[in-house]
Amino acid sequence: MKIYLDGNYVEETEAKISVFDHGLLYGDGVFEGIRLYDGCVFRLEEHLERLEFSAKAILLELPLTREEFSEVVCETCRRNNLTSGYVRLIVTRGPGNLGLSPLGCKQPTVIVIADKIALYPDEYYEKGLDIVTVPTRRINPAALNPAVKSLNYLNNVLARMEASQHGAPEAIMLNDQGFVSECTGDNIFMLSKGTIYTPDTSCGALKGITRDTAIDIAREFEIPMVETNLTRYDFWTAEECFLTGTAAEVVPVVRIDGREVGNGRPGPLTQRFIDNFRKRACREGTRI
Numbered sequence: 001m002k003i004y005l006d007g008n009y010v011e012e013t014e015a016k017i018s019v020f021d022h023g024l025l026y027g028d029g030v031f032e033g034i035r036l037y038d039g040c041v042f043r044l045e046e047h048l049e050r051l052e053f054s055a056k057a058i059l060l061e062l063p064l065t066r067e068e069f070s071e072v073v074c075e076t077c078r079r080n081n082l083t084s085g086y087v088r089l090i091v092t093r094g095p096g097n098l099g100l101s102p103l104g105c106k107q108p109t110v111i112v113i114a115d116k117i118a119l120y121p122d123e124y125y126e127k128g129l130d131i132v133t134v135p136t137r138r139i140n141p142a143a144l145n146p147a148v149k150s151l152n153y154l155n156n157v158l159a160r161m162e163a164s165q166h167g168a169p170e171a172i173m174l175n176d177q178g179f180v181s182e183c184t185g186d187n188i189f190m191l192s193k194g195t196i197y198t199p200d201t202s203c204g205a206l207k208g209i210t211r212d213t214a215i216d217i218a219r220e221f222e223i224p225m226v227e228t229n230l231t232r233y234d235f236w237t238a239e240e241c242f243l244t245g246t247a248a249e250v251v252p253v254v255r256i257d258g259r260e261v262g263n264g265r266p267g268p269l270t271q272r273f274i275d276n277f278r279k280r281a282c283r284e285g286t287r288i
């Protein structure tokens, strides 16, 4: 596999970074997870804009322009003969000194990995997910805004481990006020009385690219869509629930904290979202 690393396309075994890289030492950096469908990178501009916003929020000056990033992402896919897969774009503060100050970091590290994707099992889409709320809370936006897709994912990793301890594939994370924010790598939606709801991004959710796509789908279906504060009770008593994310796409949830959602089977509207998303996935891309 060829990896893009700081201007070069190198073999995987040669793709090495410094142990003084602040991405490693402090999780000081930002990233994007992007999908490639049939030779097209899904919503690449949106991913690159989010990368720019994440970088701006952490005062990291990106070493490449939007156009250069776009070209590097596409070229990394081409060099690996990929037509469908997953692209991980990472920008770290770069190598510096031991010590928190990034002043010694002279040059950000840029990494692009394009690989096959380990798809979720078909069963998840056919039967739906059984998920749980975990004790680990989403980080308070005043500490580190979760809208920043930073390399600090320990919070989410711990939450995912707590879900695994209960045999669940995903976890609902609450914010520090106890409202539902999102899952560990997915945003969350619910249907109640003809309206679709999702936590407002001020609840500590990432502004997911797939979330935005689901909002566009709701608009296309002319279904009212509300972004607001939501509680676990709202999700327990919803008629349908689904998650959205680059890896998951749109995936139904049928059980939350031991409570059946609706009749305990993937809902009909969720199925329409899944079908519509898959159509868009092939349409709304940048050809590599």
Ligand code: PXG
Pocket (backbone or CB within 6 Å): 033, 034, 156, 182, 183, 184, 185, 186, 187, 205, 206, 207, 208, 209, 210, 211, 244, 245, 246, 247
């Ligand atoms: N919330 C969080 C915390 C995320 O990390 C999403 C929501 C969904 O956002 P997008 O833009 O993907 O719709 C994410 C994204 C993985 C993986 O390897 C995780 C994400 C993306 C791609 C792969 O599990 N998280």
